[in-house]
């Protein structure tokens with residue numbers, strides 16, 4: 432599991448550490464930072480390193496790491512952006528042969544120690560000017576540039592929210608300490624961090640604010656059939672998706688449900704259209720289309736005008752339900768059954784009465800608000816899909832590829848989550864394991880190239896197999 436904590440949690444853990452006062456925490460941080468820079472550059476000797484140094488301990492980390500790099504033969508210049516700089520770090524850098532400079536134009540790597548978790552969002556004018564002089568991207572501008580390593584957090588980001596306000600550094604690599612921060616995992620801030628490398632400095636931390644499943648976590652959560660299981664004990668997932676207008680959505684949702692994680696998939700067309708059902712069975716002969724019991728329903732993908740009725744009928748069955756696409760419009764408060772709502776940003780904006788841009792700018796608070804208001808697990812789809820439950824836990828998904836942004840991919844995801852619910856996972860685990868597998872299948876099927884929703888569905892069984900221990 433990857434964990435992200437808030438600044439307040441990190442501060443409290445640092446205060447409680449016996450190694451804070453002696454400066455040992457900072458030494459661990461700086462050494463980890465220096466090693467990450469050496470790994471990135473493939474060595475230190477002869478490399479031109481410019482440190483951008485702010486007034487706080489974030490600048491101190493950069494200075495001590497600079498001293499370490501200078502001792503290994505790097506040419507290290509520290510550009511001090513404030514009249515104050517960490518005195519111990521400055522002395523260490525000078526003793527190692529590093530220099531302080533008032534400007535610089537060229538570097539193999541820029542180490543961004545302007546501001547870390549102690550900063551307010553946005554960059555000051557001098558910091559923006561220094562970044563520009565060195566070709567460090569601040570926000571969306573693009574030009575030829577050196578590698579940029581941010582210390583703890585790309586300067587200018589808000590550590591706790593995932594929001595972006597004002598200018599900020601765009602990093603290739605962010606080296607963080609003790610634990611990840613929310614901004615490392617949650618978009619849009621996460622998109623500014625590049626690769627995130629965590630250095631353990633020995634902090635003792637409480638439960639995380641945000642977490643991200645890793646393959647090992649998915650392996651422990653996956654439903655695996657046992658000796659005496661039969662198809663009904665493994666679970667039956669019901670799909671009420673597609674319509675005469677959108678018959679493809681029915682097939683894609685069923686394909687997501689039919690990756691083999693449940694004993695049976697039962698399909699019912701939302702508008703009762705027999706043609707849709709026939710086409711689903713033609714594509715997937717293992718799917719049954721008669722009425723009967725299910726352990727979870729998926730409702731709404733491509734469901735057209737009758738999705739609200741289909742949702743009401745599914746809820747009437749008293750089993751957990753995945754509410755997707757057209758059925759989301761019928762949700763105006765908590766449902767009578769455990770539910771996973773699967774909106775993209777536009778659908779979540781409608782659910783909350785907000786603008787889409789507001790949801791995209793503050794994804795974490797929007798998904799938390801929706802989980803609280805609808806008393807359900809809410810999965811907000813995007814590059815970094817978020818899964819929130821009413822009790823406050825949040826997971827962020829880090830698998831996938833931008834090629835997954837393709838029509839019908841959401842139908843596959845809804846079916847997959849439904850199958851995990853029917854197999855017995857609770858809604859929070861079903862949603863977060865579902866988007867992890869969906870992203871992993873997409874990455875494998877894409878292999879760096881174009882992707883269709885059908886290809887994602889076809890790759891699901893193999894993605895599950897890769898997670899399971901080898902027999």
Ligand SMILES: NC(=O)C1=CN([C@@H]2O[C@H](COP(=O)(O)OP(=O)(O)OC[C@H]3O[C@@H](n4cnc5c(N)ncnc54)[C@H](O)[C@@H]3O)[C@@H](O)[C@H]2O)[C@@H](O)CC1
Pocket residue numbers: 445451456457458460461485486487488489490492545546547548549550551552553554555558582583584587608632
């Ligand atoms: N406390 C500890 O034990 C450890 C702290 N560490 C480092 O310490 C950092 C936190 O240090 P600080 O609490 O000194 O805070 P920072 O160094 O993150 O920032 C505070 C300083 O930046 C200035 N500042 C605030 N907003 C700014 C902005 N938008 N633009 C430019 N300057 C701004 C403030 O005037 C203040 O002097 C962490 O991010 C991490 O890098 C690490 O060394 C690990 C151990």
Ligand SMILES: Nc1ncnc2c1ncn2[C@@H]1O[C@H](COP(=O)(O)OP(=O)(O)O)[C@@H](O)[C@H]1O
Pocket residue numbers: 775812813814815816831832833834835836837838839840841842843844869
């Ligand atoms: N930039 C991106 N990078 C990775 N995955 C993405 C990106 N944009 C969207 N996705 C994923 O693609 C899928 C799109 O689903 P959705 O918007 O519901 O499409 P549809 O309604 O056509 O099925 C979601 O799983 C979402 O998380």
Ligand SMILES: [K+]
Pocket residue numbers: 489543544545546547581582583584585586
């Ligand atoms: K920084």
